[in-house]
Amino acid sequence: MRLLLVEDDVMVASGIKLGLSSAGYAVDWVGTAERAEEVMASETFDAAIIDIGLPRMDGLELTRRLRRAGHTLPMLLLTARDALQDRVHGLDMGADDYMIKPFELPELLARLRALLRRSQAATSAVLSFGGLELDTAYRRATVNGQLLELGPREWTVMEYLLIHAPKPASKEKLLQALTGWDKEITPNAVEVYISRLRGKLEPHGIALRSIRGFGYRVELLDAAA
Ligand code: CA
Numbered sequence: 592m593r594l595l596l597v598e599d600d601v602m603v604a605s606g607i608k609l610g611l612s613s614a615g616y617a618v619d620w621v622g623t624a625e626r627a628e629e630v631m632a633s634e635t636f637d638a639a640i641i642d643i644g645l646p647r648m649d650g651l652e653l654t655r656r657l658r659r660a661g662h663t664l665p666m667l668l669l670t671a672r673d674a675l676q677d678r679v680h681g682l683d684m685g686a687d688d689y690m691i692k693p694f695e696l697p698e699l700l701a702r703l704r705a706l707l708r709r710s711q712a713a714t715s716a717v718l719s720f721g722g723l724e725l726d727t728a729y730r731r732a733t734v735n736g737q738l739l740e741l742g743p744r745e746w747t748v749m750e751y752l753l754i755h756a757p758k759p760a761s762k763e764k765l766l767q768a769l770t771g772w773d774k775e776i777t778p779n780a781v782e783v784y785i786s787r788l789r790g791k792l793e794p795h796g797i798a799l800r801s802i803r804g805f806g807y808r809v810e811l812l813d814a815a816a
Contacts, residue, residue: 658685665706759808
């Protein structure tokens with residue numbers, strides 16, 4: 592999952608970014624609403640965390656403008672403790688949730704998971720396909736009941752494929768999901784992680800089928816021939 596964090600306070604931002612990264616999210620951080628609009632125009636994120644108190648254009652105006660531009664991703668606002676009016680206004684502007692600063696990281700993570708589940712129209716924290724299960728709350732993968740070790744980037748790719756199953760996920764979107772991890776990532780990184788995942792999943796009857804010119808789809812091995 593790739594997140595956009597919009598926060599001008601360097602200390603607060605680096606704390607949140609560190610916490611989210613440790614929880615397995617790929618995080619891109621920008622310090623202004625203007626920069627956020629720019630990156631949103633060209634990149635894809637699964638959710639945005641937006642501080643209301645930003646210089647020049649504030650987080651409320653940013654939220655309104657992003658919704659008006661057609662962005663449907665979940666947006667969570669960060670607000671000051673006493674700013675009830677801001678929170679009400681924020682929800683009216685199209686935000687999905689808010690957190691009052693200062694907050695504890697586990698609560699932010701829980702709210703993010705809930706927002707991401709809702710946006711993916713999934714009712715459970717567990718994504719599954721065949722015998723494969725990804726528990727996004729506990730970040731634990733199992734296949735046919737056995738624990739499956741996945742590196743953070745392998746997890747990112749697998750999660751994306753499962754969210755989109757049975758539809759294929761585009762290679763471009765998979766690459767974007769990975770870029771938050773590493774700006775230097777090369778276009779063939781997706782193939783690298785797909786290949787590693789195949790090595791781990793095919794013995795369990797799960798295939799990652801290449802859709803020529805588009806991307807990949809998770810399938811049961813019998814159906815992949
Ligand atoms: Ca701020």
